[in-house]
Amino acid sequence: MIRDKFPDTGRFPRPVRSLHAEVVEEIARWLIVGDFTEGDVLPNEQEVGQALGVSRTVVREAVRTLVAKGMLQVRRRTGTVVLSEDEWNIFDTEVLAWRFRYGVSNDFLEELFKFRAGTETIAAELCATNPDFDVAELRDCCDAMERALDGQGDWFEADLRFHRLLLTGAGNRFLAHIVPMLENLFDALLSPDVLIEENMRRTLPRHRAVVDAIASGNTTQVREAMLLLVSEAREDTLRRIGDAGGAE
Template identity: 35%
Template sequence: MLLQNPRAKGSAGISLHAKLLDQLGQAIVRGELAPGDPLPNADDWSAAHGVSRTVLREVIKVLAGKGMVESRPKIGTRIRDRSDWNFLDPDVLAWRYGTTTHAGDARSLFELRRAIEPMAGSLAAERANKAEIAKLEQLYEKMELYVDDNDRFAEADLAFHQAILRMTGNELFGSLAALTETAMLISFRLSDDNPYGQRPSLPLHRRVCDCIARRDPDGTRNALIELLDLAEADVHRSLAARSKPRE
């Protein structure tokens, strides 16, 4: 399963703006353009990529909004220090994890998920209404149905975890759905060659459903922590297997 940039979903192609944004964003994240470096000459860059200066300016505005570049009079546009970047931005997450990922990167990703999802599950167990719980049950049933189809399972799994965020009744948690979507898609990509498949995670997803239905915040929190531990172990197993030299 390939990691898709969220902007490309549901479209037959990617606009010139989105394509240039991805190219420039990835170049910055990979270090091809280091902090303090100026952006290439606008005319040269526009000609090389077949886009207008207007499109380039729009892309620069987007990157500035993510904290990655800054423009100053008489100095031009330069790359900002990594400490200024918004690493929680879904695009920046996708660029950071889109090509190569190391064990330390995976650890950071799961630390982020553990900081959000178990607490959200606890609140969902306290606040979810019957209709929301029924919807979560339906999503779990889809996961059971598609457990041997990685792509369809991932779609249902993503919807399952995002539903829990919205079941908190807290709009701030709900707004984290885009962030967790990117984080989960990265997790799926890193573990899509897991030889054990998705079946080992079903009992824990079942327990999450049951704990929320029983109004058990602690049980929900613990089940989600175990689920994230299992997912992280799958990712590290996959990364270790990919790093071994082929015979």
């Protein structure tokens, strides 16, 4: 029976955007949870289509999407092969979201936050020594976060702008180049169950401490303040993932 080759599916339990998006996400879920692992060859388009109740054309387009994300590769005379996670585009918005949705390992989270701590700490230190950097813009972001706590404005946008300013204000084109990656990362990390009032009220003083340290020009204080901010973000995320039973 064709369906015996496939993991159980609740026929797309999530209300997703389109049939194409549903099929893309369902196949991605198979890869993330390990139903098909590195080197495995997926069943052919007809079999996948029958298992999911969609046409071969829909399956083909879904596979193309996942090929573009580095998750699959189509090989002549072999078929559709699952690639190593090392080849996945981990900063892709959907890939990140799927990892958090269907199971993210503690190792993955630790690497992610080490990357963030390293890049943002360097960026903040460079801001502190950049005479052209306008620290007032960071203060404006903090004020906007505070207003959001009172129901006036969007915390996510203010927080994202804060960190975007750090990367662009460092005066380093390589750091500026990863701003889109940062935005994708924040989309995945700052879910509604992390953006709760308790967490936001606790992290706001940490953001202000980073601003004050940058204004002082003391790079040691900047480093300490930035590492503390990222560390608390890590704890909030681990708590959220743990409560949801998602971390391995």
